[in-house]
Amino acid sequence: xxxxxxxxxxxxxxxxxxxxxxxxxxxxxxxxxxxxxxxxxxxxxxxxxxxxxxxxxxxxxxxxxxxxxxxxxxxxxxxxxxxxxxxxxxxxxxxxxxxxxxxxxxxxxxxxxxxx
Amino acid sequence: xxxxxxxxxxxxxxxxxxxxxxxxxxxxxxxxxxxxxxxxxxxxxxxxxxxxxxxxxxxxxxxxxxxxxxxxxxxxxxxxxxxxxxxxxxxxxxxxxxxxxxxxxxxxxxx
Numbered sequence: 001x002x003x004x005x006x007x008x009x010x011x012x013x014x015x016x017x018x019x020x021x022x023x024x025x026x027x028x029x030x031x032x033x034x035x036x037x038x039x040x041x042x043x044x045x046x047x048x049x050x051x052x053x054x055x056x057x058x059x060x061x062x063x064x065x066x067x068x069x070x071x072x073x074x075x076x077x078x079x080x081x082x083x084x085x086x087x088x089x090x091x092x093x094x095x096x097x098x099x100x101x102x103x104x105x106x107x108x109x110x111x112x113x114x115x116x
Numbered sequence: 117x118x119x120x121x122x123x124x125x126x127x128x129x130x131x132x133x134x135x136x137x138x139x140x141x142x143x144x145x146x147x148x149x150x151x152x153x154x155x156x157x158x159x160x161x162x163x164x165x166x167x168x169x170x171x172x173x174x175x176x177x178x179x180x181x182x183x184x185x186x187x188x189x190x191x192x193x194x195x196x197x198x199x200x201x202x203x204x205x206x207x208x209x210x211x212x213x214x215x216x217x218x219x220x221x222x223x224x225x226x227x
Contacts, residue, residue, distance in 0.1 A: 004158075031213070042120070042204055042217030043159070050213065058214055090158050103149050103208070103215060107158025 002026050006091050006108035013081045013115045021076040021111050023091030031094045032074040033058075033104050034066065036087040043090060049074055050096070081115045088112050118143055120218035122205055128224045135192040137221045139205030147208035148188035149215065150179050154201045162203075163190070195225045 007022045025032065030051045035043035045058030049068040063085060065077045074093075078085060089111045092104035122139050129135060139148070147166055151159035163174050165181035165188060172179055176193045188205055202222050206215040 035217075040219065042206075042219050044217070045214050048213055056213070059216075092158070103147065103161065103164055103206075105161050107160070109157050 004091055004093055004106050004108040006089075006111050008111060009109070010112045011114070013078075013113065015081060015083065015115060017081050018077070018079050019081070021078075021089055021091075021113070023074045023076070023108060024072050025074075025091075025093040025106070026072065027093060027095070027106065028071060029093035029095045029106070030071065031096050031104070032068065033092040033094075034064070034074070034076045035090045035092065035104075036060065036085075037090060037110075038087050046076065046089075078113075083115050086113060086115045118207070118209065118216040120205060120207060120216055122203075122218035122221050124221060125219070126222040126224070128226060129195055131195060131197060131225050131227050133195055135195055135199070135223060136189065137191075137203060137223075138187060138189045139207070139218050140187045141207055141216075142186070143207075143209060144185045145207035146185070146210060147215075148179070148181050149206040149208075150177075150188070150190050151204045151206065152201045153204060153220075159204060192223075195223075197225050197227055199223060200225050 004025045033048045034046040047066040049055045092107045094105040150162045153159045163179040170181040178191045180189045202220040205218040
């Protein structure tokens with residue numbers, strides 16, 4: 001079982017460039033999440049999805065877009081990269097039947113993104 | 117966003133010692149989670165707590181959901197070198213899908 005796979009692991013972008021961070025999971029989980037982690041800080045939720053075709057904003061969505069066309073994939077797109085988006089990005093997934101079981105349980109190993 | 121304060125910020129302990137850390141908030145949470153993050157990896161969920169006063173163990177780890185619902189505690193007994201890492205708490209307001217993370221407690225275990 002691969003779990004949650006993120007690509008690329010590292011990337012350097014120039015200001016104004018765009019890119020897509022890929023995330024795929026093979027556990028048939030309905031919930032997927034994107035977080036960013038700045039140095040010395042906890043994770044902040046960017047976007048999440050409760051199932052294919054459904055996405056919603058988290059705490060820090062500005063400058064990002066997501067889509068969820070399949071259960072497996074949840075890509076995160078940066079349209080106009082800015083230095084403030086330099087961070088480590090984590091994708092996570094969980095299987096939820098509702099109620100108390102919707103916490104992010106399985107994380108990928110992260111994408112380290114630098115914008116110069 | 118919500119502010120979760122974790123303390124201590126860092127700990128240096130001898131192997132075999134017990135460890136205590138906590139997480140506090142100004143808001144009432146319905147769920148508390150504890151994660152461990154190793155360098156270069158994503159967080160791993162250790163313990164989930166759903167009721168005020170709940171005490172849950174996972175091996176040498178024990179976590180408690182505070183009675184006020186504004187805090188949570190994590191204890192590690194008889195620490196070993198592989199306990200090294202950063203421990204994060206996370207809390208959920210209401211029944212929404214957003215969890216707010218603390219800033220982490222960095223644990224170093226000296227053999």
